[in-house]
Amino acid sequence: MEGSKPKLKLAVYWASACGGCSVxxxxxxxxxxxxxxxxxxxxxxxxxxxxxxxxxxMPDNYIDVTLFNGAVRNSENEHMANLLRKxxxxxxxxxxxxxxxxxxxxxxxSTKEDIFRRVYEESESxxxxxxxxxxxxxxxxxxxLEIPVFYNDVRSLSQTVEVDYFxxxxxxxxxxxxxxxxxxxxGAELPPKGSVIGAGTRSQCDECIRKKTENKQIKKFYRPWxxxxxxxxxxxxxGVICMGPATREGCGYRCIKGNAPCRGCYGPTPxxxxxxxxxxxxxxxxxxxxxxxxxxxxxxxxxxxxGLFYRFSxxxxxxxxxxx
Amino acid sequence: xxxxTIDPITRLEGHGKIEIFLNxxxxxxxxxxxxxxxxxxxxxxxxxxxxxxxxxxxxxCGVCPGCHHMASGKAVDAVFGVEPPPTAKKLRELFYMAxxxxxxxxxxxxxxxxxxxxxxxxxxxxxxxxxxxxxVGKEIGTEVxxxxxxxxxxxxxxxxxxxxxxxxxxGGVRRGLSVKERDDIVEKAKGxxxxxxxxxxxxxxxxxxxxxxxxxxxxxxxxLKLHSMGLVDVNNKVNFYxxxxxxxxxxxxxxxxxxxxxxxxxxxxxxxxxTYLKFPYLKKIGWKGFTEGQNSGVYQATPLSRLNxxxxxxxxLAQKEYERMYSTLGGKPVHATLAMHWARLVELxxxxxxxxxxxxxxxxxxxxxxxxxxxxxxxxxxxxxAQRGTLTHHYFTDNKGIVIKVNLIVGTTNxxxxxxxxxxxxxxxxxxxxxxxxxxxxNMIEMAxxxxxxxxxxxxxxxxxxxPMILEIRDAKGELTQRVVRN
Numbered sequence: 001m002e003g004s005k006p007k008l009k010l011a012v013y014w015a016s017a018c019g020g021c022s023v024x025x026x027x028x029x030x031x032x033x034x035x036x037x038x039x040x041x042x043x044x045x046x047x048x049x050x051x052x053x054x055x056x057x058m059p060d061n062y063i064d065v066t067l068f069n070g071a072v073r074n075s076e077n078e079h080m081a082n083l084l085r086k087x088x089x090x091x092x093x094x095x096x097x098x099x100x101x102x103x104x105x106x107x108x109x110s111t112k113e114d115i116f117r118r119v120y121e122e123s124e125s126x127x128x129x130x131x132x133x134x135x136x137x138x139x140x141x142x143x144x145l146e147i148p149v150f151y152n153d154v155r156s157l158s159q160t161v162e163v164d165y166f167x168x169x170x171x172x173x174x175x176x177x178x179x180x181x182x183x184x185x186x187g188a189e190l191p192p193k194g195s196v197i198g199a200g201t202r203s204q205c206d207e208c209i210r211k212k213t214e215n216k217q218i219k220k221f222y223r224p225w226x227x228x229x230x231x232x233x234x235x236x237x238x239g240v241i242c243m244g245p246a247t248r249e250g251c252g253y254r255c256i257k258g259n260a261p262c263r264g265c266y267g268p269t270p271x272x273x274x275x276x277x278x279x280x281x282x283x284x285x286x287x288x289x290x291x292x293x294x295x296x297x298x299x300x301x302x303x304x305x306x307g308l309f310y311r312f313s314x315x316x317x318x319x320x321x322x323x324x
Numbered sequence: 325x326x327x328x329t330i331d332p333i334t335r336l337e338g339h340g341k342i343e344i345f346l347n348x349x350x351x352x353x354x355x356x357x358x359x360x361x362x363x364x365x366x367x368x369x370x371x372x373x374x375x376x377x378x379x380x381x382x383x384x385c386g387v388c389p390g391c392h393h394m395a396s397g398k399a400v401d402a403v404f405g406v407e408p409p410p411t412a413k414k415l416r417e418l419f420y421m422a423x424x425x426x427x428x429x430x431x432x433x434x435x436x437x438x439x440x441x442x443x444x445x446x447x448x449x450x451x452x453x454x455x456x457x458x459x460v461g462k463e464i465g466t467e468v469x470x471x472x473x474x475x476x477x478x479x480x481x482x483x484x485x486x487x488x489x490x491x492x493x494x495g496g497v498r499r500g501l502s503v504k505e506r507d508d509i510v511e512k513a514k515g516x517x518x519x520x521x522x523x524x525x526x527x528x529x530x531x532x533x534x535x536x537x538x539x540x541x542x543x544x545x546x547x548l549k550l551h552s553m554g555l556v557d558v559n560n561k562v563n564f565y566x567x568x569x570x571x572x573x574x575x576x577x578x579x580x581x582x583x584x585x586x587x588x589x590x591x592x593x594x595x596x597x598x599t600y601l602k603f604p605y606l607k608k609i610g611w612k613g614f615t616e617g618q619n620s621g622v623y624q625a626t627p628l629s630r631l632n633x634x635x636x637x638x639x640x641l642a643q644k645e646y647e648r649m650y651s652t653l654g655g656k657p658v659h660a661t662l663a664m665h666w667a668r669l670v671e672l673x674x675x676x677x678x679x680x681x682x683x684x685x686x687x688x689x690x691x692x693x694x695x696x697x698x699x700x701x702x703x704x705x706x707x708x709x710a711q712r713g714t715l716t717h718h719y720f721t722d723n724k725g726i727v728i729k730v731n732l733i734v735g736t737t738n739x740x741x742x743x744x745x746x747x748x749x750x751x752x753x754x755x756x757x758x759x760x761x762x763x764x765x766x767n768m769i770e771m772a773x774x775x776x777x778x779x780x781x782x783x784x785x786x787x788x789x790x791x792p793m794i795l796e797i798r799d800a801k802g803e804l805t806q807r808v809v810r811n
Contacts, residue, residue, distance in 0.1 A: 020387075023387060074360075106368040110367050110368060115367040118367045124718060125593045126602065128594075133595070134595075140598065143345060145343060145358065147341075223375060228694075254484060254485045257485075258483060258498060260493075304371060
């Protein structure tokens with residue numbers, strides 16, 4: 001509207017992602033109309049006919065807020081991260097992949113070569129005697145065809161460009177996004193750069209309604225199918241590893257409501273950089289054994305600890321990736 | 325040589341890109357449909373405990389996570405060598421029917437209806453879900469949103485997490501259904517049946533009663549003669565959750581019928597250097613390139629091919645609609661790409677009826693939710709029908725259930741070759757020497773792949789708009805000669 005406060009210019013972009021974050025933005029349902037009343041979407045490949053080229057032509061800092069979802073997996077993801085950084089006043093890493101590397105980040109347990117060999121050569125259904133691999137540039141008889149370069153590493157957004165805020169979750173709860181949006185629109189003072197927003201500051205356990213006792217004592221850890229979950233008691237107290245203690249609150253303990261233990265998509269609690277380290281200390285504190293070999297026996301019950309503790313965060317963890 | 329690029333066409337494991345090459349006469353020489361992204365789930369699932377896979381692989385797609393969760397849950401059961409108890413199996417299928425009601429509703433009203441209710445040449449600004457609502461009435465729009473929401477509520481109740489379902493555990497499900505919850509689902513499912521019948525009436529009124537549209541469906545550049553794949557039950561009726569995979573040839577004769585464990589004898593995948601996505605084909609015929617007809621190894625796995633591959637529908641109202649569709653379109657099999665929309669509505673009615681049937685089943689509120697587990701045999705295949713095609717998950721583990729290898733053939737992937745060919749055929753039929761390429765042309769080309777409801781379109785389901793597109797035509801030197809932008 002002329003004369004009134006100018007509308008916010010918003011952009012939404014996905015990189016290496018599954019679409020779940022985009023769905024979470026759409027899940028604002030009828031509130032989309034409130035959003036549209038206060039903001040214009042200037043770039044959203046999912047919804048709008050605005051292309052990469054149009055973004056390149058925008059002046060720097062033209063976009064007020066960009067929600068960037070997905071990890072940085074290939075050259076196109078990286079190009080768009082750089083471009084949107086330049087064009088945006090506020091760049092938000094939206095969702096686990098962008099925030100921490102996410103599920104696609106588990107690929108850092110292997111290399112590009114491992115992945116290509118499995119997918120294009122060794123997969124049981126693939127017949128590829130000539131060992132053809134997708135190439136970033138390939139000349140067909142009609143001309144040159146291009147696809148992005150697949151990198152060896154998966155990176156989070158902040159490992160690629162400077163990020164102003166992080167909204168965690170796989171995907172983020174839509175209500176949290178609306179709260180953040182409301183704060184920006186109202187002109188409220190924003191938290192310091194680099195903050196996690198749209199989530200709480202306590203751990204998932206503080207939010208969870210499952211019954212807990214103060215003195216957890218574990219003599220053995222079980223895999224989820226080895227116990228008969230009573231649907232009420234804290235998973236850790238039943239001996240099933242739950243990432244709750246090392247995970248930031250904010251999701252509404254949605255998996256736990258489905259009787260599944262937390263897997264940590266909201267990322268580490270404030271002040272914790274590495275969820276695995278935090279999880280190990282949480283586990284150590286509840287093992288009801290004194291002798292080192294007994295403690296080791298209990299810990300050995302935990303299968304695939306790296307894949308569990310870093311389920312959503314391998315690229316930003318201390319381990320970061322497989323070395324060769 | 326001139327060149328037309330359509331990029332991006334929105335997601336399919338990322339983004340999609342279409343390159344159309346024209347010869348010196350301005351006619352279509354070749355078309356390349358490229359998928360520029362790979363994430364490598366097959367590799368990074370290795371080393372994980374197999375019970376974690378149903379939740380991990382759900383992240384392959386944030387729009388149809390339920391399909392991966394179900395195929396994975398079944399593969400995991402097989403790894404443990406168990407079958408879930410009847411209650412668990414029925415709860416999974418009940419969830420899955422709600423998933424289909426939700427997805428097929430969204431696809432028809434948001435993606436398919438704009439082309440037919442408003443017409444393929446309608447102004448782009450009108451040719452969207454809002455335009456549809458404007459034409460058919462606001463009450464109907466509200467009803468669409470409501471029914472979709474109710475289907476989502478059933479999924480959230482049974483599945484836990486609202487997007488990424490966490491229902492399956494080896495040998496069963498994590499959560500049962502109370503009598504009160506069941507009664508609520510029965511009421512919702514009754515509504516789905518009425519809504520599906522209503523949707524078929526909308527299709528009758530706006531599409532079938534319009535000679536021009538029927539002509540486009542039957543005689544437009546949208547027909548592809550390929551083999552058809554789909555999951556069938558013991559009576560050869562369509563089933564989404566369980567059964568054998570049946571393949572019929574271009575004439576409708578049964579070629580193969582195989583159990584999930586036998587899939588490697590029947591399906592293989594071909595690799596091209598210009599796309600990250602592979603091309604599945606019928607192994608016994610072999611990869612013969614992007615060719616149509618009885619000798620081609622290319623097949624389709626779509627709502628229409630599911631109906632072609634089966635002998636009918638397992639529920640009474642859907643069966644009637646099935647018969648009506650084939651008698652109107654001149655008998656089985658049907659190869660008109662755009663008839664997929666009709667087939668999808670027949671499936672919507674089946675999903676709704678099956679949802680009601682399952683909700684009324686006495687077993688559904690049973691207390692036995694998980695099978696007893698024993699030693700772990702360590703290999704399992706799970707196959708379901710995803711909305712967008714037959715979905716196969718194959719896992720190998722050690723005797724502790726730690727994953728050694730994973731193989732996946734994903735819904736839309738089945739149709740990679742077919743989609744490429746449909747685009748080429750539509751482009752060749754529409755781009756002619758001396759005929760100006762317009763935004764309408766672009767939409768008509770897009771209709772060829774929109775019919776598949778390919779995964780890159782699923783994210784646009786609930787959006788008031790359509791896939792963004794730019795069409796660029798370049799001359800032999802790569803100079804831009806024409807640029808068409810859809811508003």
